[in-house]
Amino acid sequence: MTLLLAVLALVCLVPAVAAVLVRNLIHSALLFVLAWLGLAVFYLAVGAEFIAFAHALVYVGGVSMVVLFAVLLTRPGRVDPLPPPSTQRAIGGVAAVALVASMLGSSIFWTRLPSMEPIPMVSLRRLGELLAGPYLVALLLVGLILTVALIGGLLLAAPRRPSEGGDA
């Protein structure tokens, strides 16, 4: 179990790291998709079937499309030359991240976690009962958030006047 999870973790992590490092934005976005797929498989292996499919549907089917669309709509024109790589900024960022990573890593590996047996799977029906019962208000609120986000996104992205629509 541990070995399988470790392999899957690598499958998920390598594209994620590569995505942050490559220069080409489209490649980056596609590598992110690969990382999300890997994460979905990881969820499957852990036993969260429903979450895995929901994750794949939302991220691979939804978020990735929006991201690719945004990349294509905002391609740098002649006005904006490629930003010069700022080493200072990179060093600062990497140092900050290294600090966070060392803190997280040490706290994970030096904590003696209780070794519990995996709890039994939750059936889909139980999940549905939870969502329609104790978490009903939260569910409705999420629906509200999604509606507001949809309308807000439309208003933000739509050009103010059709005449000054730009090249989008």
Added chain:
Amino acid sequence: MILAAAPASPADAWLERAPVLLRDALTGWLPDALRPWVAALLSIATILGVFGLLFAYMTLAERKILGRIQNRPGPNRTGPFGLLQPFADAIKALTKEDIVPRAADQVLHFLAPVVLVALSLIGLAVIPFGRNLVAVEMEASVLYFFAAGAATELAIFMAGWASRNKYSLLAAMRALAQLISYEVPLLLSVVPVIVVAGSLSTTDIVAAQGGWAAGLWPHWHALTPWGFSAFAVFMVAALAESNRSPFDLPEAESELIAGHLTEYSGFKYALFFMAEYLGMAALSAMAVTLFLGGWQAPLAVLEFIPSYAWFGVKLLLLLLGFIWIRATFPRLRIDQLTRLSWKFLVPLALVNLINGGVWAATADWTGAAAVVRWFISALGVVVPFIFLARSLSAGYGPRTYRYASP
């Protein structure tokens, strides 16, 4: 009489159990540890074989039927009635030179057709093709199917972008816009089915459609008012999802040469073709499962015909419908396409969601109340349809025709 000789339960009939018996005969001599793996391999091989052949003969059927509709014979030179045409096509595709543009993104250009075919295939794993014929049994199989299918348009985007060709890039943009627009009604039209059947598993959904009202009217979802509306929305969205005419904007040959396929040749082109048909078959199979009762027979008397045969008949009917539509309708413009989705299909599916909920809540109405229930449901379909259709076609006057005078 044949009927009297038939066994008590149709599930026990020999033909019905034949695939399972065959599998057991083939895997029976293996050690227990290996058996599930070999059985899984067998089901994969079966699905690949059946749907590969289906693909081959769908291309032939499409060319033949399109030919007949356009008043020409279609391919008829290779073999009797042109029956060997698919194999001739395959040999031609295999022997053609594979050209990759120098400017293309080599890796993505290669990956796109492979990913597309793989993604089009994996959805078939959860379709119950017959009474005991489902490759993978899962609790959330409907969700799995759509999660697998959602990524196909990504492969089309990859193909279009990696070709470094402006027509291909335009096709990629169109493919994304089309997917974002039509994924929504596709999923929304499935939700009422899940609500009414009370399950996300394809086997349970098929089981929920068993039985007949008054011994004649099957309990298929497409034969209820809300289900018919959902079925119609699903099929329109499925047409768009599989990039078929009249929604074949990404590869609109009159505007974009061949869209994302422009820079593909030889076997890779054939792979794209294959993926289109496999995707179409997968979505049709899902439509059969969700709305047309899956493998259930339409009449109790006809249950002696094995379940997988019924599934095949329904699947073929839907696929022929796809071909018929392709021959009949002109292609939409991109703005008409998105408008149809957001202003017509999505609201219709949303209203239908409530309609399906009411249907599920009134499941115990019988007798005269059942008629009232049907009436309410029909009202919930017809009224929104009329209003939405009016708003969609607002501003268009009656069409006028002008003919050339002799």
Added chain:
Amino acid sequence: MSPLHVCLALSAALFCTGLVAVLVRGNAILVLLGVELMLNAANLNFIAFWRFGPGGGEVGLVFVLFSIAVAAAEAAVGMALVIAVHRHLRTIRVAAANRLKG
């Protein structure tokens, strides 16, 4: 190492990768993707503790569902913002968007 350790390590690594994307890369789209990755890392933690932890019922699973939904909304609004910024400034570098006055 237990499965829980692997999950937590992957989660921490994903979080740090996302942090690199946010801090080092100046591109607004990559910044948003980095934030998404950090959210994924948090989700993974919830799942890990639901499955291998000392037991807290199904709350972890439900939380992840809500988190995914909110992340989708965040992505949509974020990308709309990126497009709006691009229309104004003709660039999507985060550093370039430094004026309050449009």
